[in-house]
Amino acid sequence: MIKAGIIGGAGYTAGELIRLLLNHPEVELVFVNSTSNAGNRLSAVHSGLVGETDMLFTGNQPLKGIDLLFFCTAHGDTRKFLDAHPVPESLRIIDFTQDYRIASPSHEFVYGLPEINRRAICNARYVANPGCFATGIQLALLPLAKHLMLNSTIHVNAITGSTGAGVKPSPTSHFSWRNDNISIYKPFAHQHLPEIRQSLVQLQKSFSADIDFIPVRGDFARGIFTTAYFNCKIELSEIRRLYDEYYADHSFTFVTDENPDLKQVINTNKCLLHIEQIEGKILVVSVIDNLLKGSSGQAVHNMNLMFNLEETVGLHLKSTAF
Numbered sequence: 001m002i003k004a005g006i007i008g009g010a011g012y013t014a015g016e017l018i019r020l021l022l023n024h025p026e027v028e029l030v031f032v033n034s035t036s037n038a039g040n041r042l043s044a045v046h047s048g049l050v051g052e053t054d055m056l057f058t059g060n061q062p063l064k065g066i067d068l069l070f071f072c073t074a075h076g077d078t079r080k081f082l083d084a085h086p087v088p089e090s091l092r093i094i095d096f097t098q099d100y101r102i103a104s105p106s107h108e109f110v111y112g113l114p115e116i117n118r119r120a121i122c123n124a125r126y127v128a129n130p131g132c133f134a135t136g137i138q139l140a141l142l143p144l145a146k147h148l149m150l151n152s153t154i155h156v157n158a159i160t161g162s163t164g165a166g167v168k169p170s171p172t173s174h175f176s177w178r179n180d181n182i183s184i185y186k187p188f189a190h191q192h193l194p195e196i197r198q199s200l201v202q203l204q205k206s207f208s209a210d211i212d213f214i215p216v217r218g219d220f221a222r223g224i225f226t227t228a229y230f231n232c233k234i235e236l237s238e239i240r241r242l243y244d245e246y247y248a249d250h251s252f253t254f255v256t257d258e259n260p261d262l263k264q265v266i267n268t269n270k271c272l273l274h275i276e277q278i279e280g281k282i283l284v285v286s287v288i289d290n291l292l293k294g295s296s297g298q299a300v301h302n303m304n305l306m307f308n309l310e311e312t313v314g315l316h317l318k319s320t321a322f
Contacts, residue, residue: 001028002307005066007081008073009034009057012163013096015046016296017070022053024300024314026307030066035059063087068303071095092306093126094299100128101195112302114311115250116142116199121305129302132294133158133215134192136226138199139253139271140286143246144239145203149232153209158226159216164290183217190215223262224294226286236277243275251312252293252301260287268317269297292317 004021006014009032021029032042038059043049045057063069069091071078079099087093093109100109110124111117113135121127130138137156144150162178190213200207209230218225232239240255247253253271260272269292274285288294297315304311 002026002068002303003028003030003066004068004070004303005029005031005033005061005063006070006072007033007061008071008077008096009042010037010045011072012291013295014070014072015048016291017072017299018042018046018049019052020296020300020314022049026309026313027303029053029055031058031060031062033058033061061085063091066091068092068094068306070299071097073097075099092124094129094302094306095127096129096295096299098128098131098191098195100126101130101134102198111195111199112298113138113199114298114301114305115139115247115253116202118250118305121302122308124306127302127306129295129299131192131195132164132224132288132290133160133190133213133226134195135294135298136224136271136286136288137192137196137213137228139288140226140228140273140284141196141200142203143242144232144282145200145207146246147242148204148206149234150200150204150207150209150230152231154211154228154230156211156213156226156228157216158213158224159218160224160290161218161220161222163222164224178217179219181217181219184214185217187214188212220262222289222291223266224286224288224290225262226288227283228286229281229283231280232277232282233280234282236275236282239277239282240275243273247273252297252315260285262287264319265289265293266319267292268319269293269301269315270319 034057037057075097078095078097109126109128110120112127112129243255271288276283
């Protein structure tokens with residue numbers, strides 16, 4: 001059994017991660033750390049866990065008793081923790097923050113997108129879990145980067161649910177503001193752009209095109225609906241062949257003939273992709289659940305790879321359908 005701990009256990013992604021780990025046949029969840037909730041039941045914060053566990057949050061971090069540590073902390077806090085605390089040599093880490101997503105000689109974290117780095121993840125000690133927007137956008141583009149076909153400006157529009165803003169209330173996450181409303185934020189300057197570019201360059205060394213990304217706040221709770229388009233004269237049948245070939249041996253990303261709906265992926269670890277060609281442009285639609293494929297589900301996928309488990313174990317999740 002994999003003995004796992006979580007630091008930063010009060011947020012939405014942590015709640016999903018706890019649910020997945022409690023139901024994973026190869027995992028024992030040893031502790032969930034939250035200094036602000038220490039002593040409270042997990043179910044007092046994550047009400048969906050009522051009847052699932054009697055565990056309490058702890059203010060401690062007993063690292064010597066675990067094999068794997070998840071960081072569900074705020075951006076910047078993982079780096080601060082690792083700078084201040086020695087960790088056992090055998091301990092493996094999956095980090096949800098953006099602290100280590102960009103490769104650097106100063107750290108040994110592997111970027112945890114299985115659809116590009118599966119082999120490296122299998123051999124990794126530390127994994128940096130990708131951002132939610134970055135996951136959906138990269139999956140829409142990786143097959144073309146592999147074949148050196150991204151040579152014009154990439155236009156991306158992606159709309160995300162309110163859970164993407166985290167559990168802490170803010171002026172743009174309250175129901176009264178978010179409901180029946182839509183708005184953009186951080187146009188052309190979103191923090192996930194560097195990791196997206198890093199992956200595209202990993203496959204297509206010559207990639208230098210602009211990525212014009214407009215993130216949008218949606219009036220729904222969870223999910224990300226992405227559209228990406230760019231100039232491309234290659235026939236659609238050939239493009240589709242490249243996508244089918246690229247994702248043939250990946251367990252959670254599927255290319256579909258039908259224009260997908262967001263509800264098809266909610267509560268699953270799936271990404272659905274749909275491709276069209278219109279007047280010399282390729283349009284790719286990508287849909288994911290931001291809390292699962294875009295976060296906690298992907299982290300469990302990475303865990304399975306790191307510990308040599310079948311990669312879908314604990315992730316046979318069903319869509320809500322309607």
